[in-house]
Amino acid sequence: MSVPRAAPPQLARFAVSPARRRRDRLARGVILAATVLALIPLVLIVYYLLRKGLGSWSGSFFSTNPTGNTFFKNSSIGGIKSAILGTVEIVALASAISIPVGIGVAVWLVEYGRDSRLASTVRFFVDVLTGVPSIVFGLFIYIVLIVGTGSTYAGYKGALALSLLMLPVVIRSAEVILLLVPAALRESALALGAPRWRVIFRIVLPTALPGMVTGVLLAIARAAGETAPLLFTAGATLKTNFNLGQFTNSLPVQIYSDVTSPTTAVVNRAWGSALTLVTMILLLNMIARLVARRSRLA
Amino acid sequence: MDSASMPAGDRSVLERSPIARLPDRALRYGLTALAILILALILYFFIRLVGEARPAFARAGVFGFVFNNDWNVGAERFGALPLVVGTLITSGLALLIGVPVAVATAIYATELCPLRLRAPLTVLVELLAAVPSVVYGLWGIFFLAPKLQPAEQWVADRLSFLPFIGGGTVTIPNYFITGLVLAIMILPIVSAISREVMSTVPADQKEAALGLGATRWEMIRMAVLPYCRAGIVGGAMLGLGRAIGETIAVTILIGNAPELGSHLFGQGYSLAAVIANEFGEAQGLHRSALFAAGLVLFVLTLIVNGIARALVLRASRAGGARRGGDDQVGGVGPRVAGTAAGA
Numbered sequence: 001m002s003v004p005r006a007a008p009p010q011l012a013r014f015a016v017s018p019a020r021r022r023r024d025r026l027a028r029g030v031i032l033a034a035t036v037l038a039l040i041p042l043v044l045i046v047y048y049l050l051r052k053g054l055g056s057w058s059g060s061f062f063s064t065n066p067t068g069n070t071f072f073k074n075s076s077i078g079g080i081k082s083a084i085l086g087t088v089e090i091v092a093l094a095s096a097i098s099i100p101v102g103i104g105v106a107v108w109l110v111e112y113g114r115d116s117r118l119a120s121t122v123r124f125f126v127d128v129l130t131g132v133p134s135i136v137f138g139l140f141i142y143i144v145l146i147v148g149t150g151s152t153y154a155g156y157k158g159a160l161a162l163s164l165l166m167l168p169v170v171i172r173s174a175e176v177i178l179l180l181v182p183a184a185l186r187e188s189a190l191a192l193g194a195p196r197w198r199v200i201f202r203i204v205l206p207t208a209l210p211g212m213v214t215g216v217l218l219a220i221a222r223a224a225g226e227t228a229p230l231l232f233t234a235g236a237t238l239k240t241n242f243n244l245g246q247f248t249n250s251l252p253v254q255i256y257s258d259v260t261s262p263t264t265a266v267v268n269r270a271w272g273s274a275l276t277l278v279t280m281i282l283l284l285n286m287i288a289r290l291v292a293r294r295s296r297l298a
Numbered sequence: 299m300d301s302a303s304m305p306a307g308d309r310s311v312l313e314r315s316p317i318a319r320l321p322d323r324a325l326r327y328g329l330t331a332l333a334i335l336i337l338a339l340i341l342y343f344f345i346r347l348v349g350e351a352r353p354a355f356a357r358a359g360v361f362g363f364v365f366n367n368d369w370n371v372g373a374e375r376f377g378a379l380p381l382v383v384g385t386l387i388t389s390g391l392a393l394l395i396g397v398p399v400a401v402a403t404a405i406y407a408t409e410l411c412p413l414r415l416r417a418p419l420t421v422l423v424e425l426l427a428a429v430p431s432v433v434y435g436l437w438g439i440f441f442l443a444p445k446l447q448p449a450e451q452w453v454a455d456r457l458s459f460l461p462f463i464g465g466g467t468v469t470i471p472n473y474f475i476t477g478l479v480l481a482i483m484i485l486p487i488v489s490a491i492s493r494e495v496m497s498t499v500p501a502d503q504k505e506a507a508l509g510l511g512a513t514r515w516e517m518i519r520m521a522v523l524p525y526c527r528a529g530i531v532g533g534a535m536l537g538l539g540r541a542i543g544e545t546i547a548v549t550i551l552i553g554n555a556p557e558l559g560s561h562l563f564g565q566g567y568s569l570a571a572v573i574a575n576e577f578g579e580a581q582g583l584h585r586s587a588l589f590a591a592g593l594v595l596f597v598l599t600l601i602v603n604g605i606a607r608a609l610v611l612r613a614s615r616a617g618g619a620r621r622g623g624d625d626q627v628g629g630v631g632p633r634v635a636g637t638a639a640g641a
Contacts, residue, residue, distance in 0.1 A: 133543025225430025
């Protein structure tokens with residue numbers, strides 16, 4: 001056992017043997033290398049999105065609809081206006097459905113259901129929903145609203161598929177936050193004679209609001225990037241459409257159909273659309289993080 | 299007592315009038331009905347999915363549907379083995395590549411990195427979860443796959459003596475590249491759960507290991523990892539569930555060839571990809587077969603996620619109990635579940 005130079009003589013017999021120190025250094029090196037490796041894809045994706053995507057951004061890129069002309073040279077392929085607006089419409093409707101329902105179920109779980117058998121069953125099924133692949137939600141909606149009614153694709157059907165996808169995320173995150181509302185707050189309000197519903201609407205929900213906003217924003221961000229549930233519920237179309245009863249375009253579906261094109265200009269449009277979509281989602285994520293930092297709970 | 303219960307009609311003044319109690323009841327029963335409605339809806343969806351898939355199962359039996367190696371749309375023969383195998387190979391690869399990297403990232407963030415770097419590092423890894431599936435597909439097919447093809451071909455040539463890995467020409471879309479991109483996609487969730495579980499390791503155990511003269515790595519290996527094993531395995535299984543159900547990136551990257559790929563760098567198909575790719579123009583029995591593929595996918599993820607949740611929950615419970623049953627015992631379970639749902 002060689003004595004490390006730096007160690008004072010009286011500590012020498014406690015020093016770590018070189019073999020162990022080498023192994024320690026090696027293991028730390030491997031762990032650091034793996035961490036760096038994990039960040040490489042992020043850097044590459046961001047770099048390529050910016051390089052390829054910014055090139056196709058222009059005024060008309062955002063203000064024109066895709067034309068559908070993808071095979072003829074010298075014809076404009078158009079922009080992605082209908083896709084951006086379609087995504088905003090579909091996600092807005094999906095949020096309008098899943099947020100009240102999700103928070104309602106979470107309030108029920110925390111305030112009324114608690115540890116009852118029904119509540120554990122609901123929790124179990126919400127967990128099941130969390131794991132369901134997104135394309136299966138598309139199948140569900142297809143069966144019920146398209147096979148079941150004998151009709152065709154429509155924006156609101158896509159929104160319903162997305163709201164199914166968002167529901168478990170909203171319920172779970174809201175439940176965790178509602179559980180953090182101090183029981184003393186509820187008890188003092190009840191002791192002052194407030195009825196239960198007032199306690200929920202005036203005390204519990206306002207206290208939990210900032211925390212719940214975070215979960216909701218993350219759910220919206222996740223839904224906005226989903227392609228699979230929209231493919232055969234909302235359909236794909238070229239024109240901008242403010243009627244969710246008809247085929248509605250969306251950014252992910254537009255990117256998906258552009259990826260498979262053999263024309264370079266169309267693939268470049270896919271990069272531009274991808275940069276647009278990622279920017280929208282990252283903004284939502286950042287707002288969610290800021291709100292979470294300000295929240296007193298969690 | 300007497301003054302408090304001064305009769306106002308025949309009820310105590312402390313009691314609310316029936317009308318004042320109305321909103322309370324409405325809220326309670328309304329919310330309960332909502333919760334039951336959600337349950338009913340999920341069950342209804344499931345039953346309808348089984349119903350729609352039935353014609354395909356009736357043709358060859360459930361066993362035949364899953365294990366026949368013959369997906370021929372033109373001849374109306376639907377044996378999903380190539381799809382099932384494609385799903386399992388790509389998600390297995392994703393685990394093989396993604397989990398070690400994710401766990402290493404979690405170890406680095408919780409045990410080794412300077413405190414100042416911890417939060418930014420966590421945010422960066424979680425940003426990977428914010429990138430939509432279709433963007434991974436786009437990046438994978440136009441950047442990663444062409445760049446890696448020569449390297450893949452080199453490996454395939456060197457390892458030509460190994461069945462399934464070597465030989466063959468490397469196509470741009472293939473099993474390996476799909477697994478690699480899936481590995482990147484599951485990294486954030488596996489890493490988040492591993493980190494969550496590692497933070498439950500009691501400080502006194504780590505300090506005891508260091509105090510006995512262990513190096514950092516020995517402390518991690520002997521005090522941290524054994525303590526977290528179940529949780530990490532659970533996190534990996536949740537990642538597996540994600541990888542199995544991943545659709546659009548796989549559809550873009552796997553090549554959509556309805557046959558068993560002859561080797562790792564060949565094209566294949568997966569359960570989710572077949573639905574995304576063929577559903578638009580499917581009719582009759584074909585459509586029913588795609589519903590059946592969806593059902594198989596659903597059941598597969600259900601099993602994997604069930605095991606994962608049990609493991610993560612057990613790990614975080616054990617963590618709480620061993621810490622001496624302080625007030626966080628109840629808190630850890632839901633928090634882990636919440637991370638899983640939100641990540």
